[in-house]
Amino acid sequence: MLTTLSGAHLPEWIAEATDADLPGISSFAAGLHGDFAAVTAGLTTDWNSGPVEGAVNRIKMLKRQMFGRAGFALLRKRVLLS
Template identity: 85%
Template sequence: MTGWLTRHPATLIEEAKLHRKAVLDRCPELASAAELTSSFAEMLTTLSGDRLPEWITEPTDASLPGISSFATGLNSEFNAVTAGLTTDWNSGPVEGAANRIKMLKRQMFGCAGFALLRKRVLLAP
């Protein structure tokens, strides 16, 4: 069910679309959560952070515990979240490099010192 809610509905096969619709028809709270999730995902992909204040009020009005607490957290860091949703700048490449180095370090835990770690980081593709 989580996969049905977090993926774009157009990417689902017909059978999954029918099952998703049947479940959402039976549970209005889940249907509301699915709508809020997809509208937030659309804001992320289209970089339309100007719609954030409207989106924050929707989960609060729907009184869905998990999503409303998420919206409250977004509201507490409103300026940073709006900037993240409106600019096309991101730290993805830097985070990817940091995660790669951490993975190499974990693989070698207790096996070697800094010199070998340095060689693996510099020579790894």
């Protein structure tokens, strides 16, 4: 479902997962009902947060490289210049 964006098959998968008698999978499938509309939208649309996650990861890496060396002003310059 994740790679083919076929969120329409989610109700069938949830039914199979709850009937599987596997405690972890059954509780996960039951928890999907809590926000079913958001889960279905996430499995059917091609929107993702990949570019944002990449930018956050890059900023965190810069921050970790500078740990204990300088203040916020230098971190800001490194983020803006990179």
